[in-house]
Amino acid sequence: MPRFLRAQAYLSDVGKTGTEAELTETLAGITSELGFSYFALTHHVDVRRAKQAPIRLNNYPREWVEYYDANALGVSDPVHRAAHVTSVGFVWSEIPRMIAMTPADHEILGRGDAQGIGNGFTVPANVPGESNGSCSFANPKGKALREEDLPIAQLVGAFAFEAARRLWRIRDPLDGQLPRLTDRQRDCVLWVARGKSDWEISRILGIKEDTVARHLKQARERYGVGKRTMLAVQALFEGSISFTDVLKR
Amino acid sequence: MASFAHDIPATLAHPALREMFAARKEVFIDLLGWDVPVIEGRYEIDQFDDGDATYLIVPDAQGGHAGSARLLATTRPHILDSLFPQLCAVTLPRGPDIFEITRFCLARSQGAKARLETRNRLVSGLVDHALDHGIRTYTGVAELGWLQQILAFGWDCRPLGLPVRLGGRMLGALRIDITRETPASLFANGIYVPANLQRLQTLEAA
Numbered sequence: 001m002p003r004f005l006r007a008q009a010y011l012s013d014v015g016k017t018g019t020e021a022e023l024t025e026t027l028a029g030i031t032s033e034l035g036f037s038y039f040a041l042t043h044h045v046d047v048r049r050a051k052q053a054p055i056r057l058n059n060y061p062r063e064w065v066e067y068y069d070a071n072a073l074g075v076s077d078p079v080h081r082a083a084h085v086t087s088v089g090f091v092w093s094e095i096p097r098m099i100a101m102t103p104a105d106h107e108i109l110g111r112g113d114a115q116g117i118g119n120g121f122t123v124p125a126n127v128p129g130e131s132n133g134s135c136s137f138a139n140p141k142g143k144a145l146r147e148e149d150l151p152i153a154q155l156v157g158a159f160a161f162e163a164a165r166r167l168w169r170i171r172d173p174l175d176g177q178l179p180r181l182t183d184r185q186r187d188c189v190l191w192v193a194r195g196k197s198d199w200e201i202s203r204i205l206g207i208k209e210d211t212v213a214r215h216l217k218q219a220r221e222r223y224g225v226g227k228r229t230m231l232a233v234q235a236l237f238e239g240s241i242s243f244t245d246v247l248k249r
Numbered sequence: 250m251a252s253f254a255h256d257i258p259a260t261l262a263h264p265a266l267r268e269m270f271a272a273r274k275e276v277f278i279d280l281l282g283w284d285v286p287v288i289e290g291r292y293e294i295d296q297f298d299d300g301d302a303t304y305l306i307v308p309d310a311q312g313g314h315a316g317s318a319r320l321l322a323t324t325r326p327h328i329l330d331s332l333f334p335q336l337c338a339v340t341l342p343r344g345p346d347i348f349e350i351t352r353f354c355l356a357r358s359q360g361a362k363a364r365l366e367t368r369n370r371l372v373s374g375l376v377d378h379a380l381d382h383g384i385r386t387y388t389g390v391a392e393l394g395w396l397q398q399i400l401a402f403g404w405d406c407r408p409l410g411l412p413v414r415l416g417g418r419m420l421g422a423l424r425i426d427i428t429r430e431t432p433a434s435l436f437a438n439g440i441y442v443p444a445n446l447q448r449l450q451t452l453e454a455a
Binding site: 002003004007008011086087088089124125126127128130151152154155158159161162165166169223224225226234 | 338339361365393394395396397398400401403407408410411412413419421437438443445446
């Protein structure tokens with residue numbers, strides 16, 4: 001099958017996954033078809049200290065994963081450090097030309113080697129404003145990389161990382177980046193959506209009409225809108241109120 | 250010395266466009282090292298900056314240029330069909346409702362936070378512009394390093410071919426399909442800025 005058609009099929013499969021388990025399984029299959037033994041898709045953070053569980057999907061041997069975490073290699077891993085200095089995929093043999101390698105770095109690569117992860121291709125996944133990450137495909141030392149399929153691996157890596165981000169975001173939704181309303185502002189907006197005037201809302205909530213007007217003004221400012229109707233629309237759009245909230249009595 | 254069919258002095262007459270062309274020189278030539286012509290030592294203008302290009306410009310707080318993008322009609326010669334047809338492995342998308350995004354530019358003078366905000370306003374503006382004008386697909390040629398960021402906006406983006414190394418850069422052709430659901434996807438990714446906060450200017454050079 002022509003190379004791009006294969007790539008399109010892989011990207012389509014990756015895009016359709018609905019859970020991390022499905023994505024892991026799909027990636028394992030693609031990895032094998034690209035001529036690799038292993039893949040690893042990660043956020044580059046210290047797993048033990050991360051606030052929210054970072055993205056981590058792989059089919060590495062379990063022993064290696066445990067050793068890696070126990071020694072917090074995620075922070076110092078030379079593969080990850082190299083992924084931070086470039087934004088296109090690179091083979092691991094290029095790493096010494098990309099970063100200054102320490103004896104500890106050579107030790108990490110040596111240990112990985114011993115575990116059967118010798119030779120790899122890493123696609124950086126750097127998204128400004130979020131953590132850095134990467135998607136790597138690897139082989140045991142001695143098993144050559146399939147050069148002609150690296151452009152496909154490049155696309156698969158990027159789309160897989162975005163699929164993982166999407167799934168991770170469903171599990172841990174973005175907070176603090178959306179203009180959340182206070183409880184009182186939300187109550188007032190809900191009654192606006194139900195068609196009540198400021199005076200009517202003041203009677204319903206048992207507060208002064210001036211206070212209602214102030215809550216609504218602040219809500220409008222948070223959303224950057226001038227009109228009452230837009231307030232209701234934005235709150236619905238953002239999910240601060242739902243259609244069920246508005247319509248059920 | 251570059252020479253174009255269109256009238257450079259007329260193109261440079263509009264102050265907002267002048268600022269944009271100067272910012273483009275700073276970004277694409279000075280920063281990214283593109284091998285494209287410089288006009289009067291200050292401006293980056295090419296053969297596609299003729300009377301038919303559309304520009305979306307994001308102003309900064311002082312009314313100067315914070316960011317911009319150029320849209321080219323795919324029914325006329327544009328970047329993908331004229332300069333990089335080898336990046337497209339499928340039938341090249343072409344039609345009155347398909348436009349190419351080019352010269353996506355964020356002014357260098359901003360801090361990182363301001364630059365991200367400008368980027369979000371510009372991306373949101375591109376989506377709203379598409380919905381307002383019946384554009385259902387954007388195409389574009391991008392350096393592969395931007396791909397992750399482009400995907401992270403949350404819109405429906407797919408490649409048109411495999412990436413290719415050209416002139417020392419890894420380039421790929423993309424398509425982005427826009428629907429009524431796209432603003433919500435951008436919003437879910439913390440990208441969407443509502444139209445009244447974008448404060449975008451849309452210009453056509455004449």
